[in-house]
Amino acid sequence: MLKLARYLRYFKKEVIIGPFFKLLEAIFELIVPIVMASIIDVGIKNRDTTFVLQRGGIILLLGFMGLVFAIICQYSAARASQGFGTMVRNDLYAHINSLSHGEIDKFGTSTLITILTNDINQMQLAVAMLIRLVVRVPFLIIGAVVMSMILDLKLSLIFLIVAPLVSAVIYLIMRLSVPYYRVRQKMLDKVSTITRENLSGVRVIRAFSKQDHEIKRFNKANNDVADIAINVGKISAFLNPATFAILNIAILTILWFGGGRVYTGSLTQGEVIALTNYMTQISLALVVLSNLVVIFTKAAASANRINMVFETEASIQEIERSLTDIKIDNKEKSMTEQALISIDKVSFAYPGSDEYALEDISIDIRQGEVIGIIGGTGSGKSTLVNLLPRFYDVTKGEIRLNGIPLQEYSIDSIRKLFGIVTQKAVLFSGSISDNLRFSKEDASLEEIKWAIEVAQAKDFVEKLPDGYDTLINQGGRNLSGGQRQRLTIARALVRKPKILILDDSFSALDYATDARLREALSKNCRDTTVLIVSQRANTIKYADQIIVLDDGKVAGIGKHEDLYKSCHVYKEICDSQLS
Numbered sequence: 152m153l154k155l156a157r158y159l160r161y162f163k164k165e166v167i168i169g170p171f172f173k174l175l176e177a178i179f180e181l182i183v184p185i186v187m188a189s190i191i192d193v194g195i196k197n198r199d200t201t202f203v204l205q206r207g208g209i210i211l212l213l214g215f216m217g218l219v220f221a222i223i224c225q226y227s228a229a230r231a232s233q234g235f236g237t238m239v240r241n242d243l244y245a246h247i248n249s250l251s252h253g254e255i256d257k258f259g260t261s262t263l264i265t266i267l268t269n270d271i272n273q274m275q276l277a278v279a280m281l282i283r284l285v286v287r288v289p290f291l292i293i294g295a296v297v298m299s300m301i302l303d304l305k306l307s308l309i310f311l312i313v314a315p316l317v318s319a320v321i322y323l324i325m326r327l328s329v330p331y332y333r334v335r336q337k338m339l340d341k342v343s344t345i346t347r348e349n350l351s352g353v354r355v356i357r358a359f360s361k362q363d364h365e366i367k368r369f370n371k372a373n374n375d376v377a378d379i380a381i382n383v384g385k386i387s388a389f390l391n392p393a394t395f396a397i398l399n400i401a402i403l404t405i406l407w408f409g410g411g412r413v414y415t416g417s418l419t420q421g422e423v424i425a426l427t428n429y430m431t432q433i434s435l436a437l438v439v440l441s442n443l444v445v446i447f448t449k450a451a452a453s454a455n456r457i458n459m460v461f462e463t464e465a466s467i468q469e470i471e472r473s474l475t476d477i478k479i480d481n482k483e484k485s486m487t488e489q490a491l492i493s494i495d496k497v498s499f500a501y502p503g504s505d506e507y508a509l510e511d512i513s514i515d516i517r518q519g520e521v522i523g524i525i526g527g528t529g530s531g532k533s534t535l536v537n538l539l540p541r542f543y544d545v546t547k548g549e550i551r552l553n554g555i556p557l558q559e560y561s562i563d564s565i566r567k568l569f570g571i572v573t574q575k576a577v578l579f580s581g582s583i584s585d586n587l588r589f590s591k592e593d594a595s596l597e598e599i600k601w602a603i604e605v606a607q608a609k610d611f612v613e614k615l616p617d618g619y620d621t622l623i624n625q626g627g628r629n630l631s632g633g634q635r636q637r638l639t640i641a642r643a644l645v646r647k648p649k650i651l652i653l654d655d656s657f658s659a660l661d662y663a664t665d666a667r668l669r670e671a672l673s674k675n676c677r678d679t680t681v682l683i684v685s686q687r688a689n690t691i692k693y694a695d696q697i698i699v700l701d702d703g704k705v706a707g708i709g710k711h712e713d714l715y716k717s718c719h720v721y722k723e724i725c726d727s728q729l730s
């Protein structure tokens with residue numbers, strides 16, 4: 152938690168002003184019982200109405216000023232806590248964006264969302280409470296004890312018995328309840344995962360009539376969180392009754408012995424009332440203290456999770472003085488000798504996995520070549536193309552670009568070379584043009600139209616009532632799967648990439664569109680190196696080189712005709728599709 156406290160340096164003014172005014176309010180609160188005692192001992196005893204009204208006025212004034220101070224403190228606490236939350240959230244979000252795929256996979260999207268929302272909210276609350284109560288509560292407790300000692304030293308000994316007793320109760324209850332808070336946070340992650348899965352997969356759930364099943368799954372996760380909260384509640388429920396029982400016994404003791412001392416004249420009635428008032432103030436302050444401990448315990452659990460993300464470094468790092476200039480001439484494949492990309496004895500295992508997803512892959516890819524990658528599901532096709540833009544680093548072997556290991560280039564300079572169309576067609580809310588400009592901010596309308604035409608999306612885009620300005624709903628839900636795929640291809644093309652990766656990006660296209668798209672690519676992107684991942688033999692049949700993957704290993708590399716004769720895995724795929 153202390154690590155995150157550094158953000159409070161931006162709110163020094165609030166952190167000083169807030170507790171200072173809360174302290175003033177507490178001082179006024181401590182004066183009230185004394186004034187009250189004088190009303191009883193002087194005003195009421197002597198039937199002096201003017202005195203009673205005067206002192207009553209002082210109590211009102213103290214109350215009013217206390218209110219003003221409390222508002223100033225509240226304002227400071229709100230400013231500091233909201234500002235703190237916003238800063239941590241912005242920095243954490245930026246940090247998450249700097250992480251590599253491996254780390255994001257490890258945390259999971261839902262956990263990261265819960266950390267960015269729930270955990271930071273918890274910290275915000277702790278900051279607000281820190282400003283409002285951390286100075287006030289101990290001051291009130293100590294102040295009330297001191298004031299009681301001044302009134303009657305012997306009777307105030309009761310406070311010295313009560314305070315440790317109440318502290319012991321609070322400690323016991325905290326010890327029992329704190330472990331539950333950590334578990335609760337994990338369970339909230341689960342609720343968040345299920346919510347995310349259910350809302351994004353709502354169509355699939357309905358298609359399989361699984362609403363009831365999913366509602367039950369959600370209810371179970373939700374009930375688990377509720378059960379934990381109830382268990383904590385059952386334990387915490389003892390806190391107030393136990394504290395108040397101790398305090399009420401203490402008040403009775405004060406009244407009992409105080410009454411005796413009033414009888415002998417060593418204490419006034421007003422002073423007995425003041426002592427009971429101080430006892431009540433202490434009791435309330437101790438209850439607030441226990442709530443503070445709960446809030447800080449939860450915040451500590453949240454701070455750990457936030458720090459865990461902050462402390463995670465991207466596994467993909469740049470070396471010092473990395474190369475930023477990658478020279479790729481606009482040569483066609485017939486004119487190039489040297490390999491643009493050399494994949495050299497590469498093996499790769501996902502972080503945390505003992506098994507290789509790819510094993511001993513070697514291939515040279517020349518500029519302008521079209522490379523087809525085919526294989527059964529889970530054979531490692533997507534994994535292979537994800538290694539090229541350094542989404543992951545290879546576990547063994549080396550990938551070279553223009554003869555230089557990928558690690559020697561800056562990540563940005565590598566990624567600028569690529570146009571990537573992922574397996575899942577992801578579009579963002581905004582217009583079609585906005586989505587295309589995601590890849591090239593300053594793309595002109597001509598460039599957008601060119602990309603849309605090459606991606607075979609012109610017909611449907613121009614038929615839309617608003618054409619290129621048509622608004623896309625979140626995730627592109629107002630478009631068909633094939634339309635979405637073509638727009639994601641156009642988005643990759645608009646920046647005229649040197650290397651184009653199409654990861655199963657034709658799967659939602661009909662065969663005719665698939666063929667037209669490949670033809671348009673070969674006409675318009677002659678010097679672009681294209682890697683096409685596909686399950687369809689037809690789509691990669693005319694590639695310059697085809698890599699056949701089988702369970703993470705190369706089953707064959709070559710042209711269609713040769714592979715068909717020499718590679719039984721490829722032959723099986725072709726026969727099952729082309730016959």
Ligand SMILES: Nc1ncnc2c1ncn2[C@@H]1O[C@H](COP(=O)(O)OP(=O)(O)OP(=O)(O)O)[C@@H](O)[C@H]1O
Binds near residue numbers: 527
């Ligand atoms: N992020 C990940 N973390 C851990 N393992 C992964 C991850 N992504 C893929 N894998 C594993 O790596 C292997 C290869 O997966 P990959 O997605 O590359 O296959 P693929 O050939 O593209 O499959 P498909 O055609 O079904 O998309 C699989 O066993 C998969 O379970």
